[in-house]
Amino acid sequence: MTPEQNLYWPKGLPRSLDVPKTSLYYNLEVAATRYPDKPAIVFYDSTLSYGELLTQVEHLAGYLQRECGVGHGDRVALYSQNCPQFVIAYYAILRAQAVVVPVNPMNLAEELHYCVTDSGARTVLAAQELCEHARPLLRSGYIEHLIVLAYSDYLTEHTDVSVPDAVTAPRQELADPGVTLWRDALARGMDPAPFEGKHDDLCVIGYTSGTTGKPKGCVHTHGSVLASVAGSAVWRGGSPAFSSLAIAPLFHFLGMQGGMNGPIYNGSTAVIMQRWDRDAALKLVERHRVNMWSAPPSMIVDFFSNPDLANHDISSLFRLMGGGAAMPEAISKRLKDEFDISYNEAYGLTETAAFILGNPVERGKRQCLGIASFDVDARIVNPGTLEELPQGETGEIVLHGPQVMREYWHNPEATEKTFLERDGKHFLRTGDLGYMDEEGYFFMVDRLKRMINASGFKVWPAEVESIMYSHPDIHEACVIGIPDTKRGETAKALVVLKPSASVALTGDDIIAWCKQNMAAYKVPTAVEIIDELPKSGTGKINWRQLQEAARAEAF
Structure with a gap:
């Protein structure tokens, strides 16, 4: 820790x-022992107590074994999308x-296939609306068991909150070979073998895409x-008396930690939404x-832009947390001035199980990653030479800490490239460019990796x-990031068509095809058909030239 970080x-x-030198599962066991009747989960006004949650976890574990x-x-x-069954x-x-x-529920069959086969999973638990993407894995023998869940099984109470159609959809009575309904798996009431898990056992493999185009599995114990969970709880102030809004996707570490693992660690209540709806969120926060609430800035901006906000009591809400993108200065100021809420920005990656840098709650800086948290060593290095740079100079952020992943799953080459040794420590190269100011706070400048946020x-x-x-009609494609007023940044594709392509083919046609073949957030919002892509001397597509030109036009 630098003298500057000590000061603040x-x-x-x-x-x-x-x-704690325990497993994550032990946190649930402790919470259920302490608070058996307390709501662990609220799902559109339907509740599941800690005692019920633990019982169902035990029975499903027994079935899996x-x-x-x-x-x-x-x-x-x-x-799956967010729901009690995910937890x-x-x-x-x-x-x-x-x-x-x-696995990201926005992923389609091809993307699911990669995550399942790369990880070696032989059992998949999937929501019924996603079943069509998982069934081919069963038919082709890549997996042996598919357990299918229906969100509506956990809507046990009437609610006036708007509930997505996918959540209210009736359970489908599937009978395919190898397919088991969630209800039937739990109904078996099987007890699992005695638990002998250790804190250094593998826990989660979270997939994050790399610049090679192949997702990499981040291996966490x-x-x-x-x-990360304990650090965030102590840093931000966790308590069994609190309740949290869990709307950030639980498959992603921001939602996984802030909306599930964190509340269970604290013995608090998670109010889960399957998908974002600002009117529903407003009712649930009040009720x-x-x-x-841990969420990306885009959700918080939308929530506080709701014209009906003044008609609801949200005075209980006092801690907003997030990362992944900078919170606009105007929104941060409004949160503080009108609601006395300081948005606590932090920084983390799938490789760090989320929280690793954080703004001190009482002395945060806006649009800032924060300072190195407990037992974390954060530095700035020259991305070319890997030599450490002095305060104020821009370079690559590298991190050492207890929440850093062990490795990339079955990818020693990527693991070797991502870690460096310095002063006897194992540092993660983040690929993010930033600098440290005179007070030890880190700020993001740009991304070394070619990534669109x-x-x-x-x-x-x-x-x-x-x-x-x-x-079938694309000869070459180049995807770049361009500014977007709503998303901050979005993808644009420039494509060269094959000579055999129909002259009637349009960019909108290609976008429609993309929507059928990749997750929605990856789909380019614009496709421009051009005659030729610029190339470097070695014949590589010069994406930087295209991106710089597109951004220059935007400004």
Whole structure:
């Protein structure tokens, strides 16, 4: 820790944090023992107590072990939107001493196939509206078991809150070979084997795309995930008395930690929404006295832009947290001036299980990543030479801390490129360019990696290009990031068509094709058909030239 970081360290907090040497599952066991009747989950006004949550986790874990053959260290894929079953499945997989592979529910068949086959998962738990993408894996033998859940099974109370159609959809009575309904798996009431999990066992493999276009699995132990959970709880002030709004996607570490693992660690209540709806969020915050909320800035901006805000009591809300994109200065000021809420910005990656840098709650800076948190060593290095740079100079942010992943799954080459040794420590190269100011606060400047940040979702051009090249009429494709008033940044594709392509083919036609072949957030919002893409001396497409030209036009 630098002298500057010592100077502005949060008053009363230790420099080093004793992270529990337990499993994540143990946190649930403790909370359920302490608060068996307390709501662990509120799902559109329907509740699930901690006692009920633990019982269902145990029964599902027993089914996974006894019927699906899931054992210690096995990977199990979880493919669903936010819902109570996501939480139950996540902790049941851990109770079975297996490893959770959360898959983005926006991913389609090809993307799901990659995550499942790369991780080696043989069992998938999927929401019924996503079942069509998972069934081919079963038919082709890549997986042996598919457990299908219906969100509506957990709508046990009438509500006047607007509920998405996918949530109210009736359960489908599927009978395919290898398919088991969630209801039937739980109804077996199977008890799992005695739990012998350790804090250094593998816990989660979270996939994050790389510049090669192939997603990489970030391998985390219970210990690394807990380091981030415990650090955030102490840093921001967690309490069993609080309730949290869980709307950020649970498959992603921002939502996973802030909306699920954090509340369970604290023994508090998570108010879960399947998808974003600012009117529904407003009612739920008021009705369930939500105190804390981790979300990307785009959601918070939309929430506080609601014209009906003045007609609701949201005085319980006192801590807003997030990252992934900078909060606009005007919104931060309004939150403070009108609602006395300081938006607590932080910084994390899938590789760090989220929270690793954070603004001190009492002395935060706007549009800032914060300072190095408990036991974290953060530095700025020259991305070319890897030599450490002095305060104020821009370079690559590198991080050492207990929440840093162990490795990339079965990818030693990528792991070697991502880590560097310095002063006897293992540092993660983030690929993000930034600088440290005179007070030890880190600020983002740009991204070393070629990445597009669309409303907090990371879009990797090479991955999108790879899918677009399977279009029968595309000869070449280049995806760039352009400014967008709503998303902050969005993807634009420039394509060269094959000579055989129809002259009637338009950019809108290609966008429609993309919507059928990739996750919605990856789909380019604009496609421009051109005659030729600029190339470098080595024949590589010069994407930087195209991106700089597009951004110059925007401004």
